[in-house]
Structures are given as structure tokens and as C-alpha cells.
Amino acid sequence: MSVTAEVRVNPYLHIDENRIYNPLTDRAITPADAEWPRVRAFLDGGEADESLVSSGWVVPAGQDLSRQYRLKIVSLETMTACNQKCYFCPVSIAPRPDEEMPDALFRQIVNELTNYRDTIEGVFLQSYNEPTIERRFVDLCSALFAARLPVAVLTNATGLTPARTDALMRAGTLRYLCVNLSTIDRERYKRDRGGDHLGLVLRNLDYMANKAVADEMKIVVLGEMDEVHHADFEAVRDRFANTRFDVELHHATDRAGWLEIGLRRAEPVRALGGCDLMGSRPLQHLHITPRGTCILCCQDYDESYVVGDLTTSTIAQVLESDAMAEMRRWVYGVEEAPDDFICRTCVFALQRR
Numbered sequence: 199m200s201v202t203a204e205v206r207v208n209p210y211l212h213i214d215e216n217r218i219y220n221p222l223t224d225r226a227i228t229p230a231d232a233e234w235p236r237v238r239a240f241l242d243g244g245e246a247d248e249s250l251v252s253s254g255w256v257v258p259a260g261q262d263l264s265r266q267y268r269l270k271i272v273s274l275e276t277m278t279a280c281n282q283k284c285y286f287c288p289v290s291i292a293p294r295p296d297e298e299m300p301d302a303l304f305r306q307i308v309n310e311l312t313n314y315r316d317t318i319e320g321v322f323l324q325s326y327n328e329p330t331i332e333r334r335f336v337d338l339c340s341a342l343f344a345a346r347l348p349v350a351v352l353t354n355a356t357g358l359t360p361a362r363t364d365a366l367m368r369a370g371t372l373r374y375l376c377v378n379l380s381t382i383d384r385e386r387y388k389r390d391r392g393g394d395h396l397g398l399v400l401r402n403l404d405y406m407a408n409k410a411v412a413d414e415m416k417i418v419v420l421g422e423m424d425e426v427h428h429a430d431f432e433a434v435r436d437r438f439a440n441t442r443f444d445v446e447l448h449h450a451t452d453r454a455g456w457l458e459i460g461l462r463r464a465e466p467v468r469a470l471g472g473c474d475l476m477g478s479r480p481l482q483h484l485h486i487t488p489r490g491t492c493i494l495c496c497q498d499y500d501e502s503y504v505v506g507d508l509t510t511s512t513i514a515q516v517l518e519s520d521a522m523a524e525m526r527r528w529v530y531g532v533e534e535a536p537d538d539f540i541c542r543t544c545v546f547a548l549q550r551r
Contacts, residue, residue, distance in 0.1 A: 204259040205246050209532050210481060211255065212472055212548060213241070221478035222266050223254050224317075264523040264532065269314045270482040273496055275325040276304060277332050277488055282354055283392030284380070286420055286450035286459060288499040289326055290392065299488040303509065304338065307486065308345050310513045320350035320374055325485065325496050330357025336365045343370030350374040351412075356395050360405045372412035377403065380420050381430040382437060407441035417445045422460060454497040455543035466542035470531040471550030473541065480526040484517065492516050494525050497544055 212219040218237055219226040227233050237255045240246045250256040257263065277298040283290040311321065321342055323329040330353045332338065342349045349370070355377045358366075366372070379399065381387050387396040403417075419434050421427030428447070435445040450460035473479045479495040486492055486508060487501065494503035505525060506516030516522060528535035531550045541547040 205251060205256045206259050207241060208255055208257045208263070210263055210472065210478075210526075210530050212474060212478070213551075218255070220254050221472075221481045222263065222268055224268055224270070224482075225253070264526045265518045267481050267517050267522075269317050269484060269517065270319045270477055271484075272311060272318060272321045273325050273483065273485040274304075274307065274321055274323055275299075275327055275485075275487055276323060276329070276334070276338060278327050279331065280326065280328040281331050281356055281393060282328065282395070284354075284378075285390050286380075286457070287326065288453060288456050291457075292499070294326070297488040299490070301334075303490050305341070307490075307508060307513070308341055308347065310508075311347055312345050313514070315346060319348060321347050322350045322352060324352055325487070326499065328354055328356065330355065330362070332357075336362060336369060339366060339372070340369040348373035350376075352376045352378065354378050354391070354395070355399045355402050356393075358402045358406065360402070363402070363406045363409065363411060367409065367411060371410060374414045374416075375412035376416045376418055377443070378420060379403075379417050379434055382433050383430070386430075403438070403443070407438060407443060410442070415442045415444065417443045418448050419445065420448050420450045423447075423449050451545050452543075453499060454495075454540050454545075456497075456499055461545050463543055463545055463547075466537075467544075467547045467549050468542075469550040470529060470535055470539075470541055470547060472530050472548035473544075473546060474548050475544070475546035480522065480529045484513065494522075494529075495540070497546075498540055503540060 208220060210222055212221065217226055217228050227237065233253065236247065236250060240250060240256060246256040278294045279296055280289050311318065323338060329335060329351055335357065339349050349372050351372055380390055382396065384396045388394045417434060417438060419431040421430060431447040438445055452458065452460050452462040477483065484492060485496055490508040491501065491504055492506040492508060493501050494505055503525060505522040506519050508516065527533040528539055529541050535541065
């Protein structure tokens with residue numbers, strides 16, 4: 199049955215040639231799905247039926263979805279310190295002052311996050327810091343385990359000593375562990391990362407390589423996608439073959455124009471159409487600094503796009519705030535963003551066709 203009221207395509211869809219994704223329902227369809235021809239027909243100027251509206255692909259023309267969200271990923275940075283200065287990270291040229299999240303604020307945030315257990319897929323204990331050198335690291339993980347929240351860690355592995363790995367495993371199992379290891383050439387490691395930590399890192403990784411530290415264990419080899427990068431990837435892959443680690447090749451990025459390296463946009467995006475960085479940053483992520491400030495995205499190293507403050511607001515209030523709603527409308531082109539908006543220079547920004 200066709201819809202009689204005026205409707206439009208959901209403006210928060212991610213629409214590709216062979217995939218349409220709704221980040222608010224976390225549903226994707228492809229040409230193999232029964233809904234595909236009906237959704238494509240509406241996109242091409244056809245009529246909508248009630249099922250397209252009820253499933254969220256089509257929405258009433260006047261409906262504002264900018265305060266809706268589906269919280270999947272939380273970046274909970276508990277301190278700012280990092281013990282490396284990697285060339286592919288802003289810390290290498292603009293290190294931040296030392297800050298540490300108060301224990302009481304951490305407990306408050308964890309307690310509030312339990313309201314989102316049904317949708318959260320990972321609580322990451324970092325942003326631009328190195329979480330494993332945090333003195334409270336195991337205690338913080340333990341608190342998240344106790345709250346039945348999925349714990350995720352991105353790390354250079356310098357602090358994942360055998361003793362700490364054992365302590366962590368006694369507390370629980372990480373949902374996700376990802377180690378950033380760009381090379382196993384010692385001299386280039388020192389040059390690229392500003393620290394002579396390779397021997398320590400390899401000892402730590404060898405110890406845990408066949409232990410169930412996490413449900414999913416990865417090593418990511420970042421670089422410029424040149425011959426050296428590919429050779430580094432192959433060396434790391436071969437060294438950790440037949441272990442629990444999956445080794446992946448990743449292209450370093452310019453962090454939305456912050457750095458002059460890696461994958462970057464040739465020119466700014468004029469017609470913004472969404473975000474495709476591990477899902478949708480404005481609709482599915484929450485980024486929390488050690489002060490409790492919430493920002494739009496981890497690419498925002500300068501913390502210019504503040505959407506709330508958890509010392510004065512709840513998580514729900516931040517996710518439904520005027521500031522967050524406005525950012526969502528900007529990111530998805532529902533409203534025109536400022537010319538210098540961060541997403542215009544981000545390689546993960548989607549462009550409206």
C-alpha cells in the first residue's frame with residue numbers, strides 16, 4: 199500500500215551503489231535483499247509504501263531526526279599522556295598538557311553507560327593517549343568488566359607487560375584489542391615513533407600472542423602504502439603467523455587536514471552527506487575527554503567541536519543536546535555546515551550525490 203502523506207528519503211542514510219545503510223537502526227540492505235528494489239525505486243522518484251516508512255528508509259517530510267542516535271562506540275579517554283611521538287599522530291608535533299580523569303567522574307560515566315548495554319559494542323579507553331601506561335589501567339578495565347560493558351583497547355603495547363597481561367586476564371576478557379605496530383625494524387621504529395620501545399613491545403606481544411586476552415586481537419601496520427610499508431606489513435604478518443593476532447595493512451590519514459601525511463582529500467567536500475568512520479561518528483559514537491568534555495569526533499584533535507560536558511550533564515542530555523543535533527545536521531547536509539567545518543577535509547566524510 200502506497201503512502202499518502204508527504205515523505206522523503208531518510209537524510210541520515212549511507213547510500214552506495216550496492217549498499218544502503220541506516221545508522222539509526224544499524225540495518226543495511228544490498229541488491230540481494232527484498233527491500234532493495236523498493237528503496238531504490240523510491241530513490242529514483244517512485245512511490246513509497248508503508249513498509250519503507252516503518253523500517254526507517256523513508257520518513258515523514260517534516261520529521262526531525264537530528265536528536266536520534268544509536269550509541270555503539272564510546273571513546274573514554276582517562277588521561278592524555280602518551281609515551282610515543284608517532285609521525286602519523288598529532289601528538290608528535292603538538293603534545294597535550296597532562297590531564298587525568300577523576301575517579302568519581304569515571305565511575306559516574308561507567309554507571310550511565312550501563313543504560314546503553316543493548317547497543318554499545320565497545321568502550322575504548324583512549325583517544326590520543328596510550329592507555330596501557332595509565333597507572334589505573336587494569337582497575338579501569340575491571341570496572342568496565344564489572345559493569346558488563348565491552349572493553350576495547352587501542353595501544354602501542356608498551357604497557358602490556360606479562361604481569362599486566364596476567365592481571366588483566368584475571369579481571370576479564372577484552373572485547374577488542376588492537377596493537378599499532380608500524381614496523382619491526384628497530385631503527386625505523388625509533389625514528390617513526392620517537393621511542394626505542396620495539397624490544398619491549400615484541401616481548402609483550404610474544405607473551406600474549408596465544409592467550410585469549412581479547413575476543414578479537416589485531417595488529418595494525420600503519421604507513422603510506424608504499425613499498426616500505428608493504429614490506430613492513432609482510433614482516434609483521436609473518437612474525438605473528440599462527441597466533442591469535444590478525445595482522446592488517448592500513449593507510450595512515452592526515453587526521454582531517456591536521457597532518458601533512460597519508461591519505462587526504464584533494465579538495466574539501468562541498469555537499470556533505472554523512473560520516474563513515476567506524477559507522478557514523480555523530481549518530482553512533484560518543485567521545486569523552488579526561489575533563490568530561492564531549493567532542494564530535496576523534497579527528498578533532500583541537501577539541502573545537504564540543505557537544506556537551508558530563509560534569510554538568512548526563513550522557514543522554516549530551517546525545518540529545520542542541521549542539522549535537524546541530525552537528526548531525528551539518529555532517530549529513532541537512533543544514534549547510536560552515537565552510538571550515540572539520541568534516542569537509544576528512545577522508546571519511548560522505549558526499550551527497
